[in-house]
Each structure stands twice: as structure tokens, then as C-alpha cells.
Amino acid sequence: xxxxxxxxxxxxxxxxxxxxxxxxxxxxxELAAKLGVKTGAVIIGDKVxxxxxxxxxxxxxxxxxxxxxxxxxxxxxxxxxxVVKMIQEYKPQIVLYGATTTGRxxxxxxxxxxxxxxxxxxxxxxxxxxxxxxxxxxxxxxxILYQIRPAFGGxxxxxxxxxxxxxxxxxxREGVMKAREPKxxxxxxxxxxxxxVDKKHLVSQILKRIQEEKSVDLKAASIIVSGGMGVGSxxxxxxxxxxxxxxxxxxxxxxxxxxxxxxxxxxxVGQTGTTVRPKLYIAVGISGQIQHMAGMSESxxxxxxxxxxxxxxxxxxxYGIVGDLNEVxxxxxxxxxxxxx
Amino acid sequence: MxxxxxxxxxxxxxxxxxxxxxxKEDGTVxxxxxxAIFNPEDLNALEEALKxxxxxxxxxxxxxxGPPNAAQVLRDSLFRGADDVVLISDxxxxxxxxxxxxxVLAKAIEKIGEFDIVLCGRQAIDGDTAxxxxxxxxxxxxxxxxxxxxxxxxxxxxxxAERSIEGGYEQIKSPLPILLTITNEANTPxxxxxxxxxxxxxxxxxxEKENYDDEYLNSYxxxxxxxxxxxxxxxxxxxxxxxxxxxxxxxxxxxxxxVILGAAEVKHIEPTKDGLTxxxxxxxxxxxxx
Numbered sequence: 001x002x003x004x005x006x007x008x009x010x011x012x013x014x015x016x017x018x019x020x021x022x023x024x025x026x027x028x029x030e031l032a033a034k035l036g037v038k039t040g041a042v043i044i045g046d047k048v049x050x051x052x053x054x055x056x057x058x059x060x061x062x063x064x065x066x067x068x069x070x071x072x073x074x075x076x077x078x079x080x081x082x083v084v085k086m087i088q089e090y091k092p093q094i095v096l097y098g099a100t101t102t103g104r105x106x107x108x109x110x111x112x113x114x115x116x117x118x119x120x121x122x123x124x125x126x127x128x129x130x131x132x133x134x135x136x137x138x139x140x141x142x143x144i145l146y147q148i149r150p151a152f153g154g155x156x157x158x159x160x161x162x163x164x165x166x167x168x169x170x171x172x173r174e175g176v177m178k179a180r181e182p183k184x185x186x187x188x189x190x191x192x193x194x195x196x197v198d199k200k201h202l203v204s205q206i207l208k209r210i211q212e213e214k215s216v217d218l219k220a221a222s223i224i225v226s227g228g229m230g231v232g233s234x235x236x237x238x239x240x241x242x243x244x245x246x247x248x249x250x251x252x253x254x255x256x257x258x259x260x261x262x263x264x265x266x267x268x269v270g271q272t273g274t275t276v277r278p279k280l281y282i283a284v285g286i287s288g289q290i291q292h293m294a295g296m297s298e299s300x301x302x303x304x305x306x307x308x309x310x311x312x313x314x315x316x317x318x319y320g321i322v323g324d325l326n327e328v329x330x331x332x333x334x335x336x337x338x339x340x341x
Numbered sequence: 342m343x344x345x346x347x348x349x350x351x352x353x354x355x356x357x358x359x360x361x362x363x364x365k366e367d368g369t370v371x372x373x374x375x376x377a378i379f380n381p382e383d384l385n386a387l388e389e390a391l392k393x394x395x396x397x398x399x400x401x402x403x404x405x406x407g408p409p410n411a412a413q414v415l416r417d418s419l420f421r422g423a424d425d426v427v428l429i430s431d432x433x434x435x436x437x438x439x440x441x442x443x444x445v446l447a448k449a450i451e452k453i454g455e456f457d458i459v460l461c462g463r464q465a466i467d468g469d470t471a472x473x474x475x476x477x478x479x480x481x482x483x484x485x486x487x488x489x490x491x492x493x494x495x496x497x498x499x500x501x502a503e504r505s506i507e508g509g510y511e512q513i514k515s516p517l518p519i520l521l522t523i524t525n526e527a528n529t530p531x532x533x534x535x536x537x538x539x540x541x542x543x544x545x546x547x548x549e550k551e552n553y554d555d556e557y558l559n560s561y562x563x564x565x566x567x568x569x570x571x572x573x574x575x576x577x578x579x580x581x582x583x584x585x586x587x588x589x590x591x592x593x594x595x596x597x598x599x600v601i602l603g604a605a606e607v608k609h610i611e612p613t614k615d616g617l618t619x620x621x622x623x624x625x626x627x628x629x630x631x
Contacts (some may be wrong), residue, residue: 028501034613043572075351075512076475076484076485076486076487077484080479085594101487101488101504101505101506102506102509103509104471104475104487104488105475105476105487106475106487107472107480108439108470108471108472108475108476108479109475109479109485111440111472111476111478112440112443112475112476112480115440115441115591116440116591117438117591117592118439118440118472118589119592120468120469120470121469121470130595132593141624146595147592151360151468151597156597156598156599157597157598158596158597158599159594159595159596159598160592160593160594160595161524161592161593161595162591162592163382163425163593164591165591176560178539183535198592203515203516204484204486204513204515204516205514206511206512206513207501207512207514208511208512209506209509209510209512210507210509210510211506211507211509211511212508212509214507214508214510223630237429243396245519246517247630248630248631259525261548269521272469274368278631279629280624280629283379288470301436301624301627303608303610303620303631304607314607315607317607317621318607318608318610319607319610320608320609320610321606321610321611321612321616321617321620322609322612323612323614328612328617331612331613331614331617332617332621335614335617335621336616336621336630339621339625340625
């Protein structure tokens with residue numbers, strides 16, 4: 001029987017729920033309200049039922065729990081198999097996943113087995129109508145999930161739909177959606193799903209797992225100083241660190257700067273990194289690929305420093321400084337220090 | 342013993358140089374408008390296969406699905422040490438999303454037959470979805486390890502690999518066969534070998550050879566021995582037409598918009614002491630910086 005719900009796959013690691021899952025519950029309950037259906041959270045693990053309380057507070061109305069000692073750690077095959085069975089049993093119309101290393105491993109496997117569509121790294125999700133023009137004329141669809149993402153290096157924004165397949169599935173990066181304020185004491189229904197764990201899905205053995213808290217929390221930073229390819233080298237990137245340090249901010253980087261090894265992955269801002277909304281974002285030597293701007297354009301104030309006056313970043317900046325960063329940044333640090341006195 | 346390896350590669354538009362007219366009206370990519378390159382992480386996947394072959398022996402078959410000129414990445418694969426290369430190309434494959442792509446790749450792999458390890462890049466730079474690897478693994482009904490930074494041990498019918506996760510890594514041991522998606526952290530791809538470049542300079546598909554005129558073929562002494570790039574269409578891999586290309590793709594592009602930028606009026610600040618003093622004091626008075 002189809003319940004038509006909007007589901008969020010909830011990622012947990014040793015009993016800690018991933019931020020992105022809570023953020024998605026916020027978006028998921030918005031979509032569910034528009035569709036007039038319930039919001040479901042799906043959680044898999046070993047002894048995770050107690051987490052349902054938190055999921056209700058963040059917007060879930062139903063929590064589907066699959067517990068087994070074999071589910072202690074994420075493994076592709078048994079997790080994918082269990083979610084597939086749950087989807088087949090309850091038939092939600094939408095399933096959302098965090099675009100984490102887990103979500104990006106799991107969701108495609110599920111989509112392939114169910115033969116449904118999956119859109120990666122969406123920056124927005126909406127409900128709307130769709131008209132398909134085919135050989136046999138037009139076909140209209142009501143209340144379809146619009147899966148919106150920058151595409152193709154980012155110079156365009158594409159709206160993707162999967163009109164003929166259910167569930168409609170999408171992944172979203174951490175920070176893109178905003179979690180709602182938790183409603184203390186919110187209640188809902190817990191549905192336990194007793195999976196039959198097939199031995200053939202247990203072939204992966206996890207020998208070791210090392211995970212540290214992120215070295216930087218960009219989402220919580222009120223000031224971010226980010227560098228791009230224009231900074232030129234890891235050595236020159238020291239200037240970015242220096243400015244961030246003086247202003248009491250965090251250091252970010254464009255994807256190009258991360259790929260070039262100027263700064264670590266945790267610092268990447270953009271569609272494929274972290275989406276940030278600080279009070280102040282200073283973009284240094286960042287030309288402004290859309291995939292970067294998708295992740296920082298909602299900052300309250302944006303300062304762009306670039307020696308190319310035509311760099312696209314200036315189009316979304318509140319303040320533009322055309323100049324050599326090697327001169328501008330030291331001058332800015334000095335100015336700040338003297339005004340601070 | 343050696344390992345039978347299949348490497349999946351993709352020719353991609355160089356998205357670092359995208360211009361406005363790079364999209365067609367139907368939302369698909371106008372590849373002709375951009376330089377085409379070997380997807381960077383697929384080179385890491387090929388390198389990983391070459392390393393395995395050097396240590397354990399075996400055979401490397403490189404597969405790509407794409408238009409006829411995607412043969413270029415297969416020539417490049419031969420220059421770097423691939424043993425066998427196959428171009429999977431058919432008009433029916435056009436407009437494929439990740440699901441339809443993985444279906445065709447899996448059918449081609451089934452045609453090749455037995456394999457121990459399938460390797461591909463974690464993601465392609467044109468879409469960044471990272472979906473085709475896991476989807477192909479599912480179609481083949483084999484295990485997967487995605488985001489592999491390092492192969493720790495390969496012996497007999499078992500592999501241990503390190504996969505990167507948020508803020509760390511995990512080591513996973515699995516029996517073969519398996520599909521691995523390889524990241525750019527795994528290795529530095531070797532350059533093409535000069536000797537192999539000479540040997541395979543005129544490697545081509547039968548279709549490419551037929552398109553050259555006799556004068557060209559004669560002047561370079563090109564004959565059938567140069568047709569080393571296999572070309573497979575939907576019938577060769579026994580693919581169901583309904584599952585290929587646009588027809589087999591659940592996702593449709595509803596709409597494409599060029600991004601319109603320009604939130605606020607940009608205020609130009611002179612890169613001088615006076616200019617910066619004005620800016621910094623404005624931000625301080627608004628308590629944006631402390």
C-alpha cells in the first residue's frame with residue numbers, strides 16, 4: 001500500500017545523527033505539508049530507536065526503524081537492501097538523502113535497484129507541475145518534485161524531474177537546507193521494520209574506522225575568508241589564514257584551491273563543499289564559478305578581492321576591490337588593527 | 342594468477358572553460374563547444390589498475406560509453422598501458438542519465454565476461470554525481486567500495502581498501518569481484534609512454550578507419566591491424582532499447598536557466614589605505630566585524 005509520504009534517510013554514526021539529516025527533515029516536512037502527506041524518517045543501525053525522539057522534534061511525524069547488530073556500521077549492501085525493502089513496503093513518493101560519503105554510496109545503489117531517478121547535490125527542492133511533451137502528445141503531472149541543481153560546471157541551473165517513477169529521489173549537501181527549530185516534546189509514530197538480513201550482503205568487513213570531528217566548522221562561522229586559484233600558491237594562502245585570524249574568522253577555499261592543495265577539503269565552500277551564510281564573506285582570488293557562488297551567495301555581506309575587474313564574483317559582491325591581493329590583504333590587516341585600537 | 346580488471350572511463354567537457362552557449366535547448370551538453378578531456382579521476386582509476394597489473398599481473402580492459410570521438414580517451418588509455426579498449430557507442434545511448442549509463446556499462450561488462458575488479462573514477466567533472474560507479478555495481482550485483490584513497494592489500498580473492506569518509510577513513514575488506522571508485526588522492530597518474538604512443542598513434546575504430554579517405558590511410562600505411570579499438574552498439578551488448586539513453590532515463594530536464602547574478606549594487610572600493618579605511622570602519626560600525 002502506498003503511503004505517499006516524504007521520507008528522509010537519516011544517517012547516524014555511533015548514535016549521533018548527521019546534521020544534514022536534521023536539515024533535510026526541515027525541508028522534507030515543508031514539502032510534505034505542500035503535498036498534504038506525512039514526513040517519515042528512516043533510520044538504520046544497532047540500537048537506534050531512542051533517536052526517534054530527536055527526529056520528531058526536527059519534523060518527522062513517523063520514524064521507521066530497522067535495527068540489527070549487523071547494522072552497527074554503515075555497509076553498502078545490507079543498508080541498501082534494507083532501504084529498498086522499506087521503500088517497496090511503504091512506497092513513499094519522495095526520498096531525500098544527505099550527499100555525504102555514506103549517502104553518495106547508498107542512494108545510487110538503491111536508485112539502481114528500484115530503477116528510479118536520483119539527482120545529486122540539489123541546491124533547492126520544490127513542488128510543482130510538469131508537462132511532458134512526447135510523440136503521443138502532452139502529458140500533465142501534478143505535484144512533482146523539482147530537483148534543482150547547478151549543472152555543468154555551474155553556469156546554469158537545471159530543474160530535474162522524474163515524473164514517471166516513484167519514489168523521486170535526491171541528495172543534498174550539508175548546510176544547503178536549514179534545520180527547523182526543534183519542537184521540544186514533539187511526538188510521532190515509531191514503526192519498526194524487521195529486516196531479514198541476507199548473509200550474502202555481509203561480505204564487507206570494516207577493519208578500522210577513524211573519524212575525527214571536522215577540523216573546521218564553516219557553517220557556524222560568522223566571518224569566512226576564502227581563497228581561490230588566484231591566490232596562486234599554498235605559500236600565498238598564508239595571507240588568507242592571517243586575515244581570517246585577525247578578524248576572528250574561519251578559512252574557506254574554492255574547489256579549485258582545494259584541488260590544487262592550497263587548503264584541505266573540510267574548508268571547501270560551494271555546491272560540492274559546504275554551503276555557508278556568514279555575516280561576512282571575503283572572497284580572495286576567487287573568480288566565481290556558480291558552484292562556488294551557490295554555496296556562499298546568501299552571506300550577509302560579501303567582499304570580493306580580485307585583480308580581474310571582470311571576474312563574475314563581483315556581480316554578487318557588495319564590495320568589490322580590484323587589486324593585487326598581496327598588497328590589499330596586508331593593507332587591510334593593518335587598517336583593521338589600527339582602527340581596532 | 343593475475344587479475345582481470347575493467348576500467349570505466351569517460352570523456353568529459355573541460356568544465357573549467359565553460360562558455361554560455363555550451364548547452365543545447367533540450368538541456369543536454371553541447372560537447373562540441375568545449376574541449377574534451379579524459380575525466381581526471383578516471384585516470385586515477387586506470388593508474389590503480391596499472392599498479393595492480395605491475396604487482397600481480399593480469400589484464401586491463403578500458404571501457405567508455407560516448408560519441409565516436411570518445412575513442413580519443415581509449416587511445417590515451419592504450420598510450421598509458423591498457424591491454425584492450427572498447428568504445429560503446431550508439432545513437433540509442435544519447436541523452437542517458439546515470440541509471441541508463443550504468444545499465445549500458447553493466448551490459449558491456451557482462452559481454453566481456455569474467456572479471457575480478459571494476460575500477461572507475463569517483464565522479465566525473467561534468468556532473469559530479471558520483472552515481473555511475475555504485476549503480477554499475479548494483480547492476481552487476483557485486484559489492485562496492487566508493488571513494489577509495491588506497492588499496493592496502495590484494496591477495497587471492499580478497500581486497501582491502503581504504504575509503505575516505507568525513508573527517509577520516511575506513512578500511513574495508515571484501516571478497517572479489519568488486520567495483521571500486523577511485524579518488525584523486527590515490528595516486529599520480531603516469532604520463533603516456535612514448536613507445537606506446539608511437540605504437541598506437543593510429544589506433545582506431547573500424548568506423549574511424551572507414552571515414553578516412555584512402556589517400557590518408559595509404560600515406561600512413563594504416564591497415565586493419567590498426568583497428569584495435571572495439572566498437573560496440575546496443576545489439577553487441579544485448580541491451581534492451583527501452584533501458585538505454587533518453588528512453589531508459591527516469592530523470593528529465595524540465596528547465597535550464599542561465600544564472601542571473603547581481604544581488605546588490607556592488608560598491609567599488611579603491612585598493613588604497615583610504616579606500617580600505619572607509620570599508621573597514623563601515624563594517625565595524627555595523628558590527629559585522631568586531
